[in-house]
Amino acid sequence: MINKGKFRIEKRDQVGVGFQILALFIALLASAIVTAILINSAGADIREGFIALYEGAFGNWKKFSESLVKATPLIFTGLATVIAFQGRVWNIGQEGQLYAGAMMAYWVYFTFGDLPPGILYPLIFLGGIIGGALWGLIPAVIKARYDVDVIITTVMLNYIILYILSWFLSGPWRDPASYYQQTTPISESMKLPVFVEGTRLHIGILVALVSTAIIYILLKKSPLGYEIRAFGSNLVATKFQGFNTTAILIICMVISGALAGLAGTSELFGIHQRLKADISLGYGYTGIIIAMLAGLEPIAVILAAIFFGGLINGAFFLQITTGVPAALVQAIQAIVLLFLLSSRAIVGYRIRRVADDN
Amino acid sequence: MIIDLLTTAIIINVLSAAIRIATPLLLAAMGELITEHSGIMNLGLEGTMLTSAFIGFLVTEQTGSMGLGILMASIAGILVSLILGFFSITLKVDQTITGLAINLLASGLTLFWFRSAYLQLSTNDTPLIEVLPDVNFPLLKEIPYIGEVLFSHNFLTYLAFLIIPVIWFFLYRTKMGLQIRCLGEDPQVADMAGINVGGLRYLAVVIGGVLVGLSGAFISVGSVERFFPEMTAGRGWLAFVIVIAGNWKPARILFVTLFFAFLDAFQLQVQGVGVKIPYQILLGLPYFFAIVVMIVGRARSRAPEALGEAYHRE
Numbered sequence: 001m002i003n004k005g006k007f008r009i010e011k012r013d014q015v016g017v018g019f020q021i022l023a024l025f026i027a028l029l030a031s032a033i034v035t036a037i038l039i040n041s042a043g044a045d046i047r048e049g050f051i052a053l054y055e056g057a058f059g060n061w062k063k064f065s066e067s068l069v070k071a072t073p074l075i076f077t078g079l080a081t082v083i084a085f086q087g088r089v090w091n092i093g094q095e096g097q098l099y100a101g102a103m104m105a106y107w108v109y110f111t112f113g114d115l116p117p118g119i120l121y122p123l124i125f126l127g128g129i130i131g132g133a134l135w136g137l138i139p140a141v142i143k144a145r146y147d148v149d150v151i152i153t154t155v156m157l158n159y160i161i162l163y164i165l166s167w168f169l170s171g172p173w174r175d176p177a178s179y180y181q182q183t184t185p186i187s188e189s190m191k192l193p194v195f196v197e198g199t200r201l202h203i204g205i206l207v208a209l210v211s212t213a214i215i216y217i218l219l220k221k222s223p224l225g226y227e228i229r230a231f232g233s234n235l236v237a238t239k240f241q242g243f244n245t246t247a248i249l250i251i252c253m254v255i256s257g258a259l260a261g262l263a264g265t266s267e268l269f270g271i272h273q274r275l276k277a278d279i280s281l282g283y284g285y286t287g288i289i290i291a292m293l294a295g296l297e298p299i300a301v302i303l304a305a306i307f308f309g310g311l312i313n314g315a316f317f318l319q320i321t322t323g324v325p326a327a328l329v330q331a332i333q334a335i336v337l338l339f340l341l342s343s344r345a346i347v348g349y350r351i352r353r354v355a356d357d358n
Numbered sequence: 359m360i361i362d363l364l365t366t367a368i369i370i371n372v373l374s375a376a377i378r379i380a381t382p383l384l385l386a387a388m389g390e391l392i393t394e395h396s397g398i399m400n401l402g403l404e405g406t407m408l409t410s411a412f413i414g415f416l417v418t419e420q421t422g423s424m425g426l427g428i429l430m431a432s433i434a435g436i437l438v439s440l441i442l443g444f445f446s447i448t449l450k451v452d453q454t455i456t457g458l459a460i461n462l463l464a465s466g467l468t469l470f471w472f473r474s475a476y477l478q479l480s481t482n483d484t485p486l487i488e489v490l491p492d493v494n495f496p497l498l499k500e501i502p503y504i505g506e507v508l509f510s511h512n513f514l515t516y517l518a519f520l521i522i523p524v525i526w527f528f529l530y531r532t533k534m535g536l537q538i539r540c541l542g543e544d545p546q547v548a549d550m551a552g553i554n555v556g557g558l559r560y561l562a563v564v565i566g567g568v569l570v571g572l573s574g575a576f577i578s579v580g581s582v583e584r585f586f587p588e589m590t591a592g593r594g595w596l597a598f599v600i601v602i603a604g605n606w607k608p609a610r611i612l613f614v615t616l617f618f619a620f621l622d623a624f625q626l627q628v629q630g631v632g633v634k635i636p637y638q639i640l641l642g643l644p645y646f647f648a649i650v651v652m653i654v655g656r657a658r659s660r661a662p663e664a665l666g667e668a669y670h671r672e
Contacts, residue, residue, distance in 0.1 A: 042474045090454055149399070150453065152602075155595050156645040163642035170638075285462055292455070317451040323472030330466030338445075339461045345449040 019347040020295060026347075027339035035328070035333050056077075056317020057310030064310075065199035071302075071309030073098070073280065075208040077287025078294065078301040079344040080189035080256040084297050086219060087252040087329050093139060093154025094260040095284025097132040098134070100267045101261020103165060105130025106183065106275045107239065109190060110173065117189055124190075125207070127264055132261015133254045138287040140253035146248045146277060150253070158284070165277055182276035192270035204266030209302070216298040216323035217257075228252060255331065259282060281312070282330065289337045308333065367501070372508045372623045377515060378581070382407070382573035382621035384518040386597035387604065387611050388525050389569030391438075395529060396562030397542040399445055399666040400520075401457020403570060405464030406438040410574025412468040413624065415585035416475065418487045421447050425669060427574045428490075428514075435571020438464065443563035447556050450668035461594075469587045473486075486583040491513065514576045521569070526608040536561050542662030545669040555669050573597070575647025592645060599648045603655035606662065621647060 032050075058064050077094045084091035108127035112120060139153035169181035177184070192202040219225035231248045235289035263283060272279045289309055315329035319340035386403055393400045394546060400406070402623030413434040419426030445456040478486045499509040529535040537558060537659040540548045543553050577593070578585050596618060625640040 040472065042470075092458060108614040141424035142649065146653045146656055148649070148656050151593070152599060152652060153649055156648050157594070159592055159645040160642050163638040163645075165634050167638040171636075252365065276497060282465075285465075288458065289462065324469055328465065328475050330468045331463070332466070334459055334466045338441075338463060341445060341451045341459060342449055345445075345451050 006237050007107065009175070018202045020344070023343040023347045024293075025341065026193045026343040027336060030339040031332060033202065034331050034339075038323075038328060038331060039156045039318075039324055042316075042324040042328075049318060049322055049324060051323045052318040053311070053314035055314070056291040057314035058279065062199070063313065065196065065201050067203075067306060067310035067313050068205060069200050069309070070312050071305040072202075072208050072270070073263040073267050073283045074203045074286055074290055074305035074309055075205075075212060075281050075302055076259050076266065078290035078305050079211060079287075079298060080259035081206075081283075081291035082294070082298055082301060083215060083219070083228070083257040083259070083295050084222070084252050085249055085291060086232050089138075089140075089249055089252045089256070090149070091136065091139070091253060091256050092153040092288050093136065093155055093157050093290060094150055094256070095262075095280060095282065096158035097135045097257040097260035098264040098266070098280050098284050099161045099165055099269075100135035100257070101128040101132035101265030102279060103161075103168065104128060104134075104261070105265040105268060107131075109269075110183075111187065112245040113146060113187070113190075113276040120190065124269060125262065128265025129258040130261070132257040132259070132264065134257070136253040136255075136257020136260070137250065140250045144249060150249075152230070162277060165339070167273075169276065180276065182274045184274070185268060186273045191273060192266065199270070201267075203268035207266060210300055211262065215255075215259075219298060224251070260287070263287075287335055289333050292337055292340060313354070362614045368627060370503055370506050372620070372627050374510060375623035375626060376616065376619040377507065378511060379622045381511075381518045381580070382576045382593055383597050383600060383615045383618060384522070384612070385407055385514070386570045386578065387600045387615060388518075388521055388608070389435075389566035389573070390597055390601045391527065391604075391606060391608065391611060392529070392538065392569075393566035393660055394564050394606065394665055395542045396538045397442065397545060397662060397664045397667065397669070398559055398563055399453045399457065400439065400442055400563070400570075401454055401598065402438065402442050402458075402460025402464070402502050403598050404592065405461035406442075406567065406570045406588045406595075407577065407594040408468055408588070409438050410435045410571040411465045411578040411589055412472060412574075412585055414575040417576040418473070418570055419485050422489065424449060424490055424579055426581050427487075428535075428572070431533045431575035431579070432568045432571035435569070435574060436567040439563045439567030439570065440499070443560050447559050447563070447667060453666045453668075465493075471586065471640060472587060477603070481515070482548040484584055484586075487564045487579065490580045491584050496636060511579055514572060517572070518576075522608050529608070534558075539662070542664055545664055549669070549671065556557060559669075560563055564637065569595075578635035596648055598646065599652055602659060602661070603651045605655070607657035612654070 013075040031282050036050070038045045039222065040046050056063060057067050077098065080097070081091070105124045108123050109120070112123060115123070138157060139150045142148050142153050142186035166181060173183045175184040179250055192204055193200050194200060219228065228248055228251070231245065257281070258328045264279065267279045270274055275280060286308055290301060290304040311329050311332065315326040317330065318324050319326040371661065386407060390400055390403055410431040414427045414431030417430040418424050421427070442456055442460050445451045446453045452608055492510050492514050493516065497511040499505040501509075529539060537548065537553050541555060549555050576591070577590055600611055600614045600618065604614045622644055625643050628635065629637055629640055
């Protein structure tokens with residue numbers, strides 16, 4: 001007699017690297033299909049659309065270098081998410097911390113503009129770090145003191161910083177010659193140096209790469225990193241082992257905010273050269289998706305950031321050549337995240353045939 | 359004498375505006391209340407609201423029918439909530455990340471569709487729609503003061519206020535309401551009592567979706583004649599805060615909502631009469647007070663025990 005069995009779905013004990021990569025592959029494939037549908041729905045040819053996306057992102061050296069330029073702030077915000085989420089601190093305030101960093105960096109420039117560039121450069125970066133870190137510290141303190149979820153305070157602070165910025169731009173920092181809310185241009189001598197002739201690749205990306213290395217060492221090779229990861233994987237057990245949970249929360253938020261602040265500093269002094277309310281194209285939020293795509297691994301953040309940086313430029317090229325709105329890129333980002341979450345959840349389970357027990 | 363008249367006019371203005379401003383917050387908070395009582399935390403409130411506001415506008419603009427626009431907005435609310443439900447109930451993905459993903463998806467898709475539909479036009483040239491008219495109460499609206507404050511709103515506003523006792527009754531006086539609350543406290547006990555945990559949670563998510571959809575419809579079709587990207591401006595998040603500060607109780611939620619609504623109506627009035635306070639401070643007030651309200655209210659509120667946790671059968 002044939003053994004009558006039934007199927008059971010159970011959770012895998014350990015999801016191997018192979019399955020992780022499989023999940024990533026499935027997610028990217030599914031996202032490509034939805035992207036095709038969106039391109040088609042906007043009235044463009046799918047094949048042409050994908051070619052335009054690729055050409056605009058990585059078509060030649062010039063375009064590739066531009067994608068690296070776009071990847072620079074994303075590496076910072078991606079890392080900012082990695083350090084927070086590794087400790088299960090739901091910081092989604094990277095966007096606001098980016099602006100806080102840019103504002104503090106601008107304040108340093110505005111106040112100490114007469115100093116020689118050799119001294120002013122490090123001070124500006126320090127300003128960016130402090131500005132972002134402070135804006136990250138506030139939700140951490142509120143969480144530690146009053147048990148208010150970081151997620152809510154960071155969302156609110158994202159809105160609040162833009163109003164503070166708007167006030168500075170309409171008053172003390174306003175360029176009187178301009179109709180728009182923006183500062184006067186930063187002097188040529190304080191622009192971040194370009195290090196590859198004929199591109200806009202500025203030293204911001206080098207700072208981003210060094211930051212990646214530091215975060216990698218911090219998370220993987222230092223006792224603090226071990227504590228953060230332990231804190232993230234199991235809150236109750238770490239509490240039992242006597243870790244100082246408040247300290248970890250505050251450290252995670254401060255480092256996360258500092259990294260986001262560097263994103264703002266690098267965009268302000270490397271690209272825009274004026275402080276205004278649109279120096280970020282939602283880079284804070286894109287950083288969250290990049291970190292998830294990278295599996296919260298610092299090194300993988302670089303690859304994911306280049307991928308999304310390319311996608312942003314590809315989408316602009318797509319709009320020029322086919323008329324499909326560049327806003328496609330925001331939609332694709334979220335779709336990638338959703339498919340990634342679902343494919344990871346699905347490969348986390350297996351279906352097994354089990355003997356009927358009655 | 360003139361001063362007296364002015365103050366009365368101002369008070370009436372503020373009161374009437376507060377009731378209007380409370381509408382989308384109440385609808386969304388009441389929807390979230392039911393969803394959260396079932397144990398599912400819908401952090402994608404903002405995105406769901408935004409999607410519904412867009413769909414409501416799009417359908418009204420394309421078909422010329424406000425009724426159809428509002429209907430489709432609530433269906434959009436259900437669909438977006440079902441995505442969230444599928445991830446949190448069926449796939450058991452972390453609900454925080456899922457909610458964030460939903461918000462990002464809504465921002466991206468509404469912007470993309472908005473630009474696709476009206477690509478050739480600049481934001482200022484996008485087509486206008488008619489705004490949902492006020493309900494016509496023949497004699498009542500003639501009553502001095504009270505008429506203007508209470509009887510000069512559209513039906514979504516009355517729905518938002520009338521739904522509070524209905525939801526209270528549903529949650530606390532019906533068997534299904536009790537079962538839903540049980541899911542949020544201890545899904546295992548509910549399961550053993552023969553309640554279909556997944557099914558009932560989906561139902562709670564759908565009811566929440568309808569209400570959030572209606573709140574989105576109010577934000578576009580119900581109050582202005584145009585749509586613009588990110589027009590919900592944090593009101594979904596505010597509704598989320600209101601549920602927590604309202605201690606998951608309908609009456610206290612109404613109270614907290616009215617607080618925010620008065621605050622907003624007041625700052626609008628202050629801006630309107632040109633008091634010398636930077637407008638940025640006034641506009642930032644609701645977000646600032648959201649944090650303050652959380653700090654004050656958190657200690658005095660208790661979330662459903664199993665909120666935000668996926669249910670795994672042992």
